[in-house]
Amino acid sequence: MLKLAHLPLLALGLVACGGEAEKPAEAPKPAEAAKPPEAAKPAAPPEPAAIPAPADVAAPPADAIKTPSGLAYKVLTPGTGDAHPVAESTVKVHYTGWTTDGKMFDSSVARGQPTSFPLNRVIPGWTEGLQLLKKGEKALIWIPEELAYKGRPGSPAGMLVFEVELLEWTDPPKAPEDVAAPPKDAKKTASGLAYKVLKPGTGTAKPTATSRVEVHYSGWTTDGKMFDSSVTRGRTASFALNGVIKGWTEGLQLMVEGEQTRFWIPVELAYNNQPGKPAGMLVFDVELIKIK
Secondary structure (H helix, E strand, O other), X not given: OOOOOOOOOOOOOOOOOOOOOXXXXXXXXXXXXXXXXXXXXXXOOOOOOOOOOOOOOOOOOOOOXXXXXXXXXXXXXXXXXOOOOOOOOEEEEEEEEEEOOXXXXXXXXXXXXXXXXXXXXXXXXXXXXXXXXXXXXXXXXXXXXXXXXXXXXXXXXXXXXXEEEEEEEEOOOOOOOOOOOOOOOOEEOOOOOEEEEEEOOOXXXXXXXXXXXXXXXXXXXXXXXXXXXXXXXXXXXXXXXXXXXXXXXXXXXXXXXXXXXXXXXXXXXXXXXXXXXXXXXXXXXXXXXXXX
């Protein structure tokens, strides 16, 4: 998954295949069978050519729009509608990036394949800039160094310039209305875990504490802030139940395949207010896809 890390360009051009001129074939000796010719090796595809930098790559032009953070952008092709992605959206884009001296350092266009990623998992300039665009919109974005890689060794340095086309995006799941506390119809276990089945599953088999499972999930703090979601990443998660927080180990054992359940996990069964982790009671919507 792209995090807009520096992807260095490879040298352009093909390595020529050469060798001596082919000698006339000799008749095989009586005790020696003729060897079949070797299959020709296919030529390696050429590296994509660098895409020329825009004329105003060195600095934002006078008609570029600037934001309070220092980011500047200019719409090249208008998009459609009025909607914009949010920081938690997963976007699909085509892009090319240059340093201000006009050197291209990365391009999904040159690779011929668009890229998808959650907006809150990339450099701050992308998180902010993509939220300004509409579907189908193409823009040039000038990202100051403090919103880019901040001098990180091995990454492009200084202000970066990106031409970005926002193809589409997926918005994050909305926080449940009952995210602040379990509703009256939620069931509670002796540990303090609360849960409510949103969609019944199939079968009767349930995972054990050591089972490996495949799930889709989204998690919120009780103020409605989403902190993680396999749904926005567009791919399921697999893990062993004895390798996650206690609330997950207990809660997933209550489910059958295909079931969707909402869990209210008290802090002592979650991260117990560990620094850098989501604090307090956590709320998860979980779909158990498969018991492995």
